[in-house]
Amino acid sequence: xxxxxxxxxxxxxxxxxxxxxxxxxxxxxxxxxxxxxxxxxxxxxxxxxxxxxxxxxxxxxxxxxxxxxxxxxxxxxxxxxxxxxxxxxxxxxxxxxxxxxxxxxxxxxxxxxxxxxxxxxxxxxxxxxxxxxxxxxxxxxxxxxxxxxxxxxxxxxxxxxxxxxxxxxxxxxxxxxxxxxxxxxxxxxxxxxxxxxxxxxxxxxxxxxxxxxxxxxxxxxxxxxxxxxxxxxxxxxxxxxxxxxxxxxxxxxxxxxxxxxxxxxxxxxxxxxxxxxxxxxxxxxxxxxxxxxxxxxxxxxxxxxxxxxxxxxxxxxxxxxxxxxxxxxxxxxxxxxxxxxxxxxxxxxxxxxxxxxxxxxxxxxxxxxxxxxxxxxxxxxxxxxxxxxxxxxxxxxxxxxxxxxxxxxxxxxxxxxxxxxxxxxxxxxxxxxxxxxxxxxxxxxxxxxxxxxxxxxxxxxxxxxxxxxxxxxxxxxxxxxxx
Amino acid sequence: xxxxxxxxxxxxxxxxxxxxxxxxxxxxxxxxxxxxxxxxxxxxxxxxxxxxxxxxxxxxxxxxxxxxxxxxxxxxxxxxxxxxxxxxxxxxxxxxxxxxxxxxxxxxxxxxxxxxxxxxxxxxxxxxxxxxxxxxxxxxxxxxxxxxxxxxxxxxxxxxxxxxxxxxxxxxxxxxxxxxxxxxxxxxxxxxxxxxxxxxxxxxxxxxxxxxxxxxxxxxxxxxxxxxxxxxxxxxxxxxxxxxxxxxxxxxxxxxxxxxxxxxxxxxxxxxxxxxxxxxxxxxxxxxxxxxxxxxxxxxxxxxxxxxxxxxxxxxxxxxxxxxxxxxxxxxxxxxxxxxxxxxxxxxxxxxxxxxxxxxxxxxxxxxxxxxxxxxxxxxxxxxxxxxxxxxxxxxxxxxxxxxxxxxxxxxxxxxxxxxxxxxxxxxxxxxxxxxxxxxxxxxxxxxxxxxxxxxxxxxxxxxxxxxxxxxxxxxxxxxxxx
Numbered sequence: 001x002x003x004x005x006x007x008x009x010x011x012x013x014x015x016x017x018x019x020x021x022x023x024x025x026x027x028x029x030x031x032x033x034x035x036x037x038x039x040x041x042x043x044x045x046x047x048x049x050x051x052x053x054x055x056x057x058x059x060x061x062x063x064x065x066x067x068x069x070x071x072x073x074x075x076x077x078x079x080x081x082x083x084x085x086x087x088x089x090x091x092x093x094x095x096x097x098x099x100x101x102x103x104x105x106x107x108x109x110x111x112x113x114x115x116x117x118x119x120x121x122x123x124x125x126x127x128x129x130x131x132x133x134x135x136x137x138x139x140x141x142x143x144x145x146x147x148x149x150x151x152x153x154x155x156x157x158x159x160x161x162x163x164x165x166x167x168x169x170x171x172x173x174x175x176x177x178x179x180x181x182x183x184x185x186x187x188x189x190x191x192x193x194x195x196x197x198x199x200x201x202x203x204x205x206x207x208x209x210x211x212x213x214x215x216x217x218x219x220x221x222x223x224x225x226x227x228x229x230x231x232x233x234x235x236x237x238x239x240x241x242x243x244x245x246x247x248x249x250x251x252x253x254x255x256x257x258x259x260x261x262x263x264x265x266x267x268x269x270x271x272x273x274x275x276x277x278x279x280x281x282x283x284x285x286x287x288x289x290x291x292x293x294x295x296x297x298x299x300x301x302x303x304x305x306x307x308x309x310x311x312x313x314x315x316x317x318x319x320x321x322x323x324x325x326x327x328x329x330x331x332x333x334x335x336x337x338x339x340x341x342x343x344x345x346x347x348x349x350x351x352x353x354x355x356x357x358x359x360x361x362x363x364x365x366x367x368x369x370x371x372x373x374x375x376x377x378x379x380x381x382x383x384x385x386x387x388x389x390x391x392x393x394x395x396x397x398x399x400x401x402x403x404x405x406x407x408x409x410x411x412x413x414x415x416x417x418x419x420x421x422x423x424x425x426x427x428x429x430x431x432x433x434x435x436x437x438x439x440x441x442x443x444x445x446x447x448x449x450x451x452x453x454x455x456x457x458x459x460x461x462x463x464x465x466x467x468x469x470x471x472x473x474x475x476x477x478x479x480x481x482x483x
Numbered sequence: 484x485x486x487x488x489x490x491x492x493x494x495x496x497x498x499x500x501x502x503x504x505x506x507x508x509x510x511x512x513x514x515x516x517x518x519x520x521x522x523x524x525x526x527x528x529x530x531x532x533x534x535x536x537x538x539x540x541x542x543x544x545x546x547x548x549x550x551x552x553x554x555x556x557x558x559x560x561x562x563x564x565x566x567x568x569x570x571x572x573x574x575x576x577x578x579x580x581x582x583x584x585x586x587x588x589x590x591x592x593x594x595x596x597x598x599x600x601x602x603x604x605x606x607x608x609x610x611x612x613x614x615x616x617x618x619x620x621x622x623x624x625x626x627x628x629x630x631x632x633x634x635x636x637x638x639x640x641x642x643x644x645x646x647x648x649x650x651x652x653x654x655x656x657x658x659x660x661x662x663x664x665x666x667x668x669x670x671x672x673x674x675x676x677x678x679x680x681x682x683x684x685x686x687x688x689x690x691x692x693x694x695x696x697x698x699x700x701x702x703x704x705x706x707x708x709x710x711x712x713x714x715x716x717x718x719x720x721x722x723x724x725x726x727x728x729x730x731x732x733x734x735x736x737x738x739x740x741x742x743x744x745x746x747x748x749x750x751x752x753x754x755x756x757x758x759x760x761x762x763x764x765x766x767x768x769x770x771x772x773x774x775x776x777x778x779x780x781x782x783x784x785x786x787x788x789x790x791x792x793x794x795x796x797x798x799x800x801x802x803x804x805x806x807x808x809x810x811x812x813x814x815x816x817x818x819x820x821x822x823x824x825x826x827x828x829x830x831x832x833x834x835x836x837x838x839x840x841x842x843x844x845x846x847x848x849x850x851x852x853x854x855x856x857x858x859x860x861x862x863x864x865x866x867x868x869x870x871x872x873x874x875x876x877x878x879x880x881x882x883x884x885x886x887x888x889x890x891x892x893x894x895x896x897x898x899x900x901x902x903x904x905x906x907x908x909x910x911x912x913x914x915x916x917x918x919x920x921x922x923x924x925x926x927x928x929x930x931x932x933x934x935x936x937x938x939x940x941x942x943x944x945x946x947x948x949x950x951x952x953x954x955x956x957x958x959x960x961x962x963x964x965x966x
Contacts, residue, residue, distance in 0.1 A: 107769040168762060176762040178769065178856075192769050278942060279651060279659040286590040286661065286675050373661075373855070373944070459761060460943045461856065 016174060017241045017263075023121035023213035024480040031117050031210045034218055040209055041225070044127030045137040048207065050327030052131045056308020057322045060336040070298030072310075072320070072338055078148040080104035080423075082310070082320055082338060084300035085187060087292045087369040093395040098300040100310055100320055101187045101370060102340065102423060107178060109150065111143035111165035111194040112233045114174065115202060115210070122210035124161070124202065125230070130421025131325045132339045134428070138227040138418060139219060142208070160205050165194050172197040175236040178461045179469065180376060182419065183368025185318070185340050187294060190372065190461075191229075193236045214482035220474060223416040224428065228470060231417070235469035239476055240455040241265055255352075255412060255435065258359035259451070259479055267452035271355045274456065280447055281463065284365035284375045292369035316387050318342040321425060341425035344386035345416060348467045349403040349432035350475060351380040352412070353440050353448065360448035361475070362399075362436070363468065376465040377457070380446070381432075398443060403434050410435040413474050429467070431474050451475065499657060500724045500746075506604035506696035507963040514600050514693045517701055523692055524708070527610030528620040531690065533810030535614045539791020540805045543819040553781030555793075555803070555821055561631040563587035563906075565793070565803055565821060567783035568670060570775045570852040576878035581783040583793055583803055584670045584853060585823065585906060590661060592633065594626035594648035594677040595716045597657065598685060598693070605693035607644070607685065608713070613904025614808045615822045617911070621710040621901060622702060625691070643688050648677050655680040658719040661944045662952065663859060665902065666851025668801070668823050670777060673855065673944075674712075676719045697965035703957060706899045707911065711953060714900070718952035722959055723938040724748055738835075738895060738918065741842035742934070742962055750935035754838045757939065763930055764946065767848035767858045775852035799870050801825040804908060824908035827869035828899060831950045832886040832915035833958060834863040835895070836923050836931065843931035844958070845882075845919070846951065859948040860940070863929070864915075881926060886917050893918040896957050912950070914957050934958065 027034045057063070062075045072082040085101035113124040128140035142161050143150075150159040150166070164171060174195040181189045204210065216234070220226045242265045261267060268274060297303075302313050310320040324336045350361040366378035383397045385404075413433035418424075442448055454472055457463035464472070510517045541548070545558045555565040568584035596607040611623035625644050626633075633642040633649070647654060657678040664672045687693065699717070703709045725748045744750060751757060780786075785796050794802040807819045833844040849861035866880045868887075896916035901907075925931055937955055940946035947955070 105774075109769075168766075169759070173758055173762040176758075176765040178765055192765060275656055275659075276652070279656040282659040282661055282675060283651075286592075291588075 015241060016238050017244045019116075019121050020213060020237060020239050021244050021480055024217060025214055025482055026120050026212045027214045027218065027482045029118045029120050029122070029212060031122055034215055037209065037211055037215050037219070041127055041137070041139065041219075044207055045135075048127060048129045048137050048327070050129050050131070050136060050325050052323050052325050055322040055324045055336055057305070057310065057320065057338060058308060060322045060338060063322075063336070063338065069296035071296060076148075078106070079146065082297060083187070084295040084297040085292055085369055086295045086299075087290065089290045089367070091289060093392045098295070098302060099317070099369075100297055100300060100303060101294070102185055102189070103187045103294065104146070104189050106147040108146040108191045109143050109162065109165050109194060110141055110191050110229045110233050111161070111196065112141040112230075113161060113164055113202065114195060114197045115199070117210060120212055122212055123216065124204070124208055125211050125216065127207050127209075128227070129327050130227070131323050131337065132421035132423065132425040132427065133224070133227070133418055134426040135224050138421065139216070139225055139230055140227050141230050141233045144229045144422075160208070161202075164196050164198060168194065168196045171199070174238060175233075175459075177236055177459060179232060179236075179464070179466065180370075180372050180462055181466045183371040183376065183465060185370065185424075187292075187370045188372050189370065191232075193233050195233060195237055214480070217477035218482065220477045221413070221415055224418050227418060228420045228466065231470040231473040232466055234473040234476075235464070236458050238455065239263060239479070240452050244479075254354070255359070256478065256481075258354045258357055259475070261357060262359035262451040263455070263476075263479065264452065267358050267450035268456075270358055270360055270450035270453060271448045274453060277447065277449060277453055281365060281375065281377070284445070285373060288367045288374045290367040290369065290374060314390050316343070316390055323425065339425035340423060340427070342384060342427045344384055346384040346429035347381050347400060347403065347432065348379050348429045348471055349381040349399070349434055350471055351399060351403070351434055351436040351440065353436045353438050355438075355448060358450055360450055361454070362440070362442065362446050363449055363454075364446050366465065368465070371465070372462045377454075377463055377468050378465050379468050379471050382465075382467045398446075403432060406434045412478060415474070417470065431471055433471070433475050433478070498724060499721050500727045502599075502604050503696060503720060503722050504727050504963055507700060508697055508965055509603050509695045510697045510701065510965045512601045512603050512605070512695060514605055517698055520692065520694055520698050520702070524610055524620070524622065524702075527690055528618075531610060531612045531620050531810070533612050533614070533619060533808050535806050535808050538805040538807045538819055540788070540793065540803065540821060541791060543805045543821060546805075546819070546821065548780075552779035554779065559631075561589070562629065565780060566670070567778040567780040568775055568852055569778045569782075570773065572773045572850070574772060576875045581778070581785060582800070582852075583780055583783055583786060584777070585668055585672070586670045586777065587629070587672050589630040591629040591674045592626050592645065592648050592677060593624055593674050593712045593716045594644070594679065595624040595713075596644060596647055596685065597678060597680045598682070600693060603695055605695055606699065607687070607691055608694050608699065609691050611690070611710070612810050613710070614806050614820065615904035615906065615908040615910065616707070616710070616901055617909040618707050621904065622699070622708055622713055623710050624713050624716045627712045627905075643691070647679050647681060651677065651679045654682070657721060658716075658942075660719055660942060662715060662719075662947070662949065663853075663855050663945055664949045666854040666859065666948060668853065668907075670775075670853045671855050672853065674715075676716050678716060678720055697963070700960035701965065703960045704896070704898055707901050710901060711903045711949065714953040714956040715949055717956040717959075718947070719941050721938065722746060722962070723935050727962075737837070738842070739961065739964075741837045741840055742958070744840060745842035745934040746938070746959075746962065747935065750841050750933035751939075753841055753843055753933035753936060754931045757936060760930065760932060760936055764848060764858065764860070767850075767928070768856060771850045771857045773850040773852065773857060797873050799826070799873055806908065822908035823906060823910070825867060825910045827867055829867040829912035830864050830883060830886065830915065831862050831912045831954055832864040832882070832917055833954055834882060834886070834917055834919040834923065836919045836921050838921075838931060841933055843933055844937070845923070845925065845929050846932055846937075847929050849948065851948070854945070854948070856945045859945055860937075860951050861948050862951050862954050865948075865950045881929075886915055889917045895961060898957070900953065914954055916954070916958050916961070
């Protein structure tokens with residue numbers, strides 16, 4: 001027995017944040033240009049395209065409803081199941097409801113490989129078809145796999161590159177943290193978000209490509225290109241600390257200057273100290289009254305199976321439907337599966353303001369029924385406006401109207417992005433970063449925090465929900481203007 | 484709406500770690516001497532003494548077994564219940580079992596008030612009788628209350644000082660973090676560990692006393708004086724960083740020098756970087772196969788109700804029994820309740836070694852059925868030796884024999900301390916800190932970490948189990964020799 005050797009130090013001892021900033025500033029290396037990336041993605045989209053057609057739930061192969069509970073389960077007992085969730089939230093505008101929920105107890109891996117090419121950090125991205133993507137192929141991280149996937153429970157092809165993450169200690173681990181996913185639709189889901197740097201040659205397989213952070217950020221500004229799994233892994237990058245602004249161009253851009261300062265060492269403490277932020281979260285978690293428990297799906301009041309789907313009697317919220325996929329370039333070539341489909345386009349937005357020249361974003365402490373620890377931090381606005389038609393006016397989200405009415409001069413980021421196409425059918429949200437007035441305060445349940453504070457929280461599980469993590473990745477894409 | 488004002492800065496801008504070290508070095512102030520503390524505690528023990536007598540479970544007032552499940556519940560539906568837990572741990576020496584478990588979904592408060600007297604930090608300690616304490620009264624933090632307690636569900640007296648913690652943002656919050664408790668007996672219990680500094684006069688009520696950290700540490704070395712709740716809250720103090728060694732005496736004590744360095748700013752990275760430690764924990768959590776679920780207590784195989792207790796057929800592990808309490812100085816004067824009683828004395832030990840002059844402790848990633856997130860860090864040894872008589876030899880804990888055989892020159896801390904007397908009956912563990920050889924390696928599942936790394940993890944939930952937290956408090960009591 002000996003103490004394990006430390007991983008080798010970073011190349012030339014350049015701080016990681018600076019290496020990431022350099023990568024964000026770079027659009028062209030010997031691995032390719034931005035135009036090459038576009039062309040490659042277009043080719044992959046063509047080649048990996050799949051036919052996805054609706055199938056009634058009762059015709060899904062390998063899936064059935066359990067006679068005793070009505071739960072929708074796979075015959076292997078693995079993957080995931082759709083069960084019922086009974087939720088109570090005493091005192092809230094909607095104080096109790098039932099709903100279907102995805103139960104997926106396994107911890108999957110969302111893994112991103114990094115390596116240096118021409119002295120610039122590159123990330124191994126994958127062009128991946130998912131049945132729920134309305135446009136088929138999107139950009140995913142190197143590995144995006146459930147435990148059933150990579151341990152072979154689905155009898156498909158092995159998951160490429162998964163060995164770098166299952167045996168990551170041999171390499172340099174930049175991030176490894178279990179995070180939740182949509183608390184509105186998953187019951188205590190956890191995925192492992194990993195970024196691993198390799199110093200050895202890696203064979204680039206068909207459908208994969210090394211990209212700089214600048215190339216990825218450029219694609220992130222487009223609708224429906226960079227998928228949810230990529231966004232959440234990117235948010236876990238340690239993009240913070242001294243040296244970061246060395247990658248920034250000179251110029252009188254007050255927003256970007258404040259954003260860079262927000263990631264810098266001076267932003268450990270912002271409008272609130274870190275102790276105060278942790279106290280606020282702890283308090284919200286300790287006093288949240290939300291209680292949820294799994295119940296048989298056939299006990300979920302208001303939800304019915306009709307026309308091969310499970311829907312709410314109002315026609316709103318979401319439904320559970322089946323699809324048949326005939327694809328290429330995936331672990332198996334044909335399969336059927338259920339998906340959750342939310343209608344309409346949701347709104348996910350950060351309001352920002354400057355406090356003493358440092359950019360702050362307004363986060364809310366949001367309780368959701370499927371969260372692992374009751375409350376996680378959400379963006380200023382996180383909702384599907386369509387659903388509020390049938391809910392009491394008191395349920396209408398704060399700041400929604402302000403964000404939707406913002407003039408273009410205040411909108412710093414605006415793209416419609418897809419949620420995970422392996423579970424969600426055409427489920428899209430408009431991601432926005434909107435500047436507020438510098439005297440915008442914080443109502444109860446909201447706090448102004450710096451990006452550096454969020455990055456510190458992102459080293460640990462369950463502080464930021466997946467929507468906030470996605471939006472952190474979007475906001476960071478504005479840090480550096482690529483050359 | 485305005486951004487909340489920041490709390491006032493610390494007095495005279497002295498770093499908190501230094502103020503804590505000063506307090507640890509101080510045995511006498513105008514608030515009293517160590518002898519005064521002893522005398523006060525003796526008087527309180529006398530005055531607050533209670534009669535505690537065994538009562539069969541079926542004679543507990545307000546408690547009954549649910550006819551359908553056999554669960555032991557309170558008529559109010561609050562406090563806690565004793566239910567069944569079914570556990571599977573594929574591949575382990577013991578790969579499945581059932582057991583009773585305490586289910587207490589509420590988040591309680593363990594709160595410690597701090598103030599400066601004569602420029603020295605003092606903590607408001609309480610002499611508190613708990614029915615499970617074999618010696619009646621022990622030293623507890625300022626507040627030790629379930630939510631049912633402080634919201635009045637038990638129709639007792641109000642909980643003194645709880646307002647400082649429920650409205651803590653008015654003061655200076657040094658720590659506020661939800662932590663688990665014994666994963667062997669509680670199902671996903673969470674208590675809020677809080678340290679709040681006040682700058683206003685606080686009336687000292689009967690049964691309470693301001694003590695320096697030095698006075699508390701002195702009592703911590705005695706058997707069964709400082710209770711579990713005090714120990715876990717003390718562990719969450721930010722006793723780390725630059726300036727700490729200013730409180731230390733000069734002298735050629737290599738152990739203490741290494742211990743001080745272990746808390747210092749240089750110990751952010753020790754034998755392993757923090758990223759590597761987080762990766763190791765994330766990996767252990769993601770690959771742990773332990774699954775546990777609540778089942779009706781009457782389905783817990785091997786457990787029987789006989790003689791008014793719930794016991795295992797082997798007579799080992801623990802039992803659930805009832806007590807009647809007739810006390811004074813508590814929220815209510817007479818009550819009955821169930822308690823969990825583990826027989827024998829457990830062993831909870833850190834092995835320590837020096838790596839480059841910095842003290843490291845050997846922690847293990849331990850899965851326990853009641854943990855909130857599968858795996859938490861435990862001391863090198865954490866077990867009840869008595870139970871291994873009936874278990875397979877492969878189940879015998881690593882390092883147990885080494886710790887028990889250590890010569891006195893290697894033993895730096897050795898005291899028998901009680902677990903929470905409000906839930907556990909005469910349940911005691913021997914807490915040890917034992918020096919290992921400096922070439923002691925780390926077997927799979929174990930890591931050498933610095934105290935500074937543990938202190939960083941202690942800002943967040945569920946990294947360190949309650950046994951490790953207790954032992955961190957014990958180890959820190961060796962940092963400074965009080966004057």
